[in-house]
Amino acid sequence: MKVGILGGGQLGRMLLQAAANYTVETHVLENDEHCPAAHLCHHFTKGDITDFDTVYSFGKGLDAITIEIEAVNVDALEKLQAEGVKVYPHPSAIRIIKNKVVQKEFYKTNGIPSSxxxxxxxxxxxxxxxxxxxxxxxxxxxxxxxxxxxxxxxxxxxxxxxxxxxxxxxKVRIKKEIAMIVAMNDKGETALFPASEMMVNPVLNLLDYQVSPAILQDKVLWVVEAVAIKLVKALNSPGLFAVEMFIDEKDEVWVNETAPRVHNSGHHTIEANYCSQYDMLWRIMLQYPLGNTDAILPAAIVNIIGAEGFSGNAVYEGLDEVLKIENAFVHLYGKTITKPGRKMGHVTIIHKDYQDLTHKANKIKNLLRVIS
Missing domain, CATH: 3.30.1490.20 (ATP-grasp fold, A domain)
Structure with a gap:
């Protein structure tokens, strides 16, 4: 089976690493031949994922195609789908999600709670x-x-x-930020990964670190799960979706945004869950049964971000010390150039004790810096 990925960044890289478990010929379209995913695929094509002719030409010989970023040419994907190429998620879902205005109007029309x-x-x-x-x-x-x-x-x-x-x-008065990853196959069967709680850097507006499974009251978790399922069912598309939600001070649940792809909030599933989000997407595309999403152990993720004041060839200060930490798994994205705020990798920590997770997450944040 020939499967293409539009985009060759860190998410495409990890998706390709998971592809080693399956009999599949992988193709990547990206405008940078030095992107993180370029050396891991069977066939790399340099080109613009927003250009109609480029995307259509790339996809017409494939059995299936997916995305690692929403900024793709949806018209080309619609034409490919009409000609028999399986597109995950469907172009209709990408079209809704890629535009924040359309996305919000979709929530309102479908009774999805959103601010x-x-x-x-x-x-x-x-x-x-x-x-x-x-x-x-x-x-x-x-x-x-x-x-x-x-x-x-x-x-x-x-x-x-x-x-x-x-x-x-x-603006919502936020008590917690939650991410739910939902898988849906072509039959409409769904699987939920345990919820994750995200701690966001207020300056960079990026994920600082997160913990999963999130610690939530059962009645709140049931609402979170029900809203996520309702949203994905309304999109009426197979694929993998990350639903970001707010829980306010009254424990009401509000959808913030949705991503129609593997997502940063699911990085930890590589080590911490029986089936990772990347394996799950391959299962969906290859028509295999959905995997077991249960957590093996609680996990935390720390993003590795380019330090302020440094631009140039990346140097990972404190990496040796982080590698000595028990049950810490370092993932570098293969980006050679750092700049302030750029995501260069992440570290996953797994442990049965949540206090140990947050302690190690903060320790890693202070130990590891990307300079030049």
Whole structure:
């Protein structure tokens, strides 16, 4: 079976590492021949994943195709699907999710709990909604890894708002940030990975570290799981989906965003779960039974981020000390150049004791720096 991946970053790299367990011929399309996934696939094609002709030409000889990022040419994927190539997830789901405005309107139409919002097409329209503040402003397309997101508390912030189609979301008083990874196969059967709690860096707006399974009251967990399943069923597409949610101070659950692919919040599943999120996506694409998502042990993830003030060839300061930590698994993404805030890898820690997990996560954060 010939399977293609649009995008060759760290997620594509880990997806290809999991492919070693299956009989599959892998193809990657990416505009950088030095990307993390380039040397792991059977066939690499250099090209633009947003260009119709490039994506269509890449995919027309494949049996199936998936994505590692939403910024792809959906029109080409629709044509490929019409001609018999299996696309995971369906182009219709990617089209909904890749645009934050369309995504929010989809939640509203399908009764998915999500914070109130206004659609803005220019900065002047944000200034028309000062009575709606405080709010979070998200650019419609092109945002990724914390980019394209603004916190707008007052007119001073609004003066620097995106001057492009965006969504202005009412700010939620957050108690916890939760991620749920949901798998659905072509038969409509679903599997849920245990919820993860995310601790976000307020400056970079990136995941700082996370713990899974999240510690939640049963009644809250049931709502989290029910909302995630309802959302994926509404998308009506096989694939793997990461549903990011907020739990507010009243224990109400609100969907923040959805990713139609393997996700950073599921990195820990490589070591911590019987079936990883990457194995699960291969099972879906190859028409195998869904895997066992149970946790083997609780886990924490620490992102390895490029340090402030350093740009250039990456040097991993403190790596030897981290490698000495028991039950810590280091994943470097093969990126040779670092810059402030760039994700360069992650470390997964597994342990039965949550206090030990958070202790080691903080220790690793202080030990490991990416400099140049």
């Amino acid at each position: 109130d919002f206004k659609v803005t097409n220019s900065k002047s329209e944000v200034l028309d909604h000062l009575d709606f503040l405080p709010a979070v402003h998200k650019i419609g397309e092109g945002g990724y890894d914390g980019k394209g997101v603004q916190i707008i508390n007052d007119q001073f912030d609004a003066d620097k708002a995106f001057d492009a189609p965006s969504v202005l979301e009412k």
